[in-house]
Amino acid sequence: MRALIVDDNDIARTTLAHLAKQIPGLTIVKEYCNAIEAYHHLQTHQVDLIFLDIEMPEMTGIELTKNLSGKDTIIIFTSSKKEYALEAFELNIADYILKPVTPARFLQAVGKAQSILESRKENVQVTQNEFLFVRDSNITRRLKLDDIFYAEAMGDYVKFYTKEKMFAIHGTMKAAEERLPKNDFIRVHRSYIISLSKIDTLQDGGIMINGKFVPVADAYRKALNARMNVF
Incomplete structure (x- = not known):
């Protein structure tokens, strides 16, 4: 897993970096002392995990998490205060560690993040470019790719829409x-x-599929037009 550490406390960053070195497969790619710099990094770089402090100047860890809504990054909060825990877990974070961070507690939190990452890889599989196997209500179902109209993100879920289901x-x-x-x-x-x-x-702002309007973001429009041969 590729991870960031975001904390305005030098000792806290050093402690987390030291603990991370003890875990095989976990790499700290960058450390930041404020959330704004981390936010800019994440606009152009993908990481799997962020160890994120909450109380920081200019932008809090909770504010950064809300600004990253829609991204796949796993968040582990590290804080010296308990009172933010409820709000934090409402943001679907992986874990909330109270400082000072102990090796055992750090290992437990990383284990949760690894499980989340593995489940994401396992929940969707494509076989022979003809079928998609999806785990739906603990049952793995075969879904023909040709039946899929579109997929939509909804919180921690992805919804695949077909004509009938x-x-x-x-x-x-x-x-x-x-x-x-x-x-x-x-x-x-x-x-x-x-x-x-x-x-x-294809129309202004989006496309129509099976009677459903699907928005097209400006960042993706050029690629879509090229694929559709629009000129």
């Missing part, structure tokens, strides 16, 4: 995007992946 699985858009064939599917928004063959019309 919707399948909701626990996972991320990143995992879905990596496993759906790029020749047939394209991401058009941080919350949507669509099947190119199912597009009915």
Whole structure:
């Protein structure tokens, strides 16, 4: 796992970095003393995990987490205060560690993050470019790729829509995007992946698929137009 440490306390950053070195497979790629610098880093770099302090000047850890909504990054809060825990867990974080951070507690939190990362990889699988196997209500179901109209992110779930049914699985858009064939599917928004063959019309701000309006973000519009041969 690639991780960031974001904390305005030098000793806290040093402690976390030291603990991280003891865990195989965990790499600290960067340390930041404020959340704004970390936010800018995350606009152009992908990490799996952030060890994040809460009380920091200019931008708090909770504010940073809210600004990262829609990204796949796993958050572990590290704080000396208990009172933020309820609000923090409402943001679907992996864990909340009270300072001072002990080796045992750190290892436990990292274990939770690793489990989340592994479940994301396992929940969506593509076989022979014909079928998608999705774990729906603890049952693994076979879903034909040709039946999928689009996928939508909804919190910790990805919803796959077909003409007759919707399948909701626990996972991320990143995992879905990596496993759906790029020749047939394209991401058009941080919350949507669509099947190119199912597009009915392209209009200002989005597209129509099976009577449903799907927004297209400006960042993805050029790539979509190129794939659709629009000129």
